[in-house]
Amino acid sequence: RKEVEQDPGPFNVPEGATVAFNCTYSNSASQSFFWYRQDCRKEPKLLMSVYSSGNEDGRFTAQLNRASQYISLLIRDSKLSDSATYLCVVNPPGGYNKLIFGAGTRLAVHP
Amino acid sequence: DVKVTQSSRYLVKRTGEKVFLECVQDMDHENMFWYRQDPGLGLRLIYFSYDVKMKEKGDIPEGYSVSREKKERFSLILESASTNQTSMYLCASSSTDRGNYGYTFGSGTRLTVV
Numbered sequence: 001r002k003e004v005e006q007d008p009g010p011f012n013v014p015e016g017a018t019v020a021f022n023c024t025y026s027n028s029a030s031q032s033f034f035w036y037r038q039d040c041r042k043e044p045k046l047l048m049s050v051y052s053s054g055n056e057d058g059r060f061t062a063q064l065n066r067a068s069q070y071i072s073l074l075i076r077d078s079k080l081s082d083s084a085t086y087l088c089v090v091n092p093p094g095g096y097n098k099l100i101f102g103a104g105t106r107l108a109v110h111p
Numbered sequence: 112d113v114k115v116t117q118s119s120r121y122l123v124k125r126t127g128e129k130v131f132l133e134c135v136q137d138m139d140h141e142n143m144f145w146y147r148q149d150p151g152l153g154l155r156l157i158y159f160s161y162d163v164k165m166k167e168k169g170d171i172p173e174g175y176s177v178s179r180e181k182k183e184r185f186s187l188i189l190e191s192a193s194t195n196q197t198s199m200y201l202c203a204s205s206s207t208d209r210g211n212y213g214y215t216f217g218s219g220t221r222l223t224v225v
Contacts (some may be wrong), residue, residue, distance in 0.1 A: 043216035103153035
């Protein structure tokens with residue numbers, strides 16, 4: 001079983017749609033969680049951290065369910081510029097801040 | 112603006128060559144990492160370093176070595192390049208400051224071994 005699993009997509013949605021991505025992780029002792037965004041042929045960039053209570057940043061909402069080992073990202077009112085690959089990222093125990101990256105979910109927003 | 116700089120954006124090397132990929136960060140971060148990224152496989156950790164002259168193997172260290180002689184610089188070395196090492200290589204750095212675990216990535220080096 002992969003340590004971090006994501007649906008690869010692609011998710012093809014029209015502008016203005018709401019889309020949700022899910023991610024599961026295998027190590028129940030994992031300590032912190034993130035969503036990164038990666039544009040085509042570019043490096044990943046931190047989109048947002050994911051907190052136990054859930055958190056929101058503009059049109060983006062992240063949720064964490066520790067009992068189910070499940071992380072989600074909700075994007076409301078999708079824009080063309082949201083088209084990218086979204087990486088689910090987990091910081092397992094063991095120190096050194098050695099993050100584990102999911103393979104990513106591709107989102108394509110069309111007019 | 113904080114930066115991680117990788118020395119080359121694109122490289123083409125021949126099988127058997129020794130290849131050096133350089134990474135420099137200006138954030139005084141303790142931790143530095145080398146990943147490779149391949150379609151469908153995501154980012155896989157090759158090596159990381161948590162201090163000068165310290166290094167630890169990641170998940171796929173075979174065929175690679177690293178060097179960290181100065182805090183700001185972390186080099187990845189392909190001892191004898193092979194075609195299966197054709198990939199995108201990403202360097203990242205992070206702080207050990209608790210509560211700030213995010214990585215800053217370099218722009219990547221796309222290596223082709225022919």
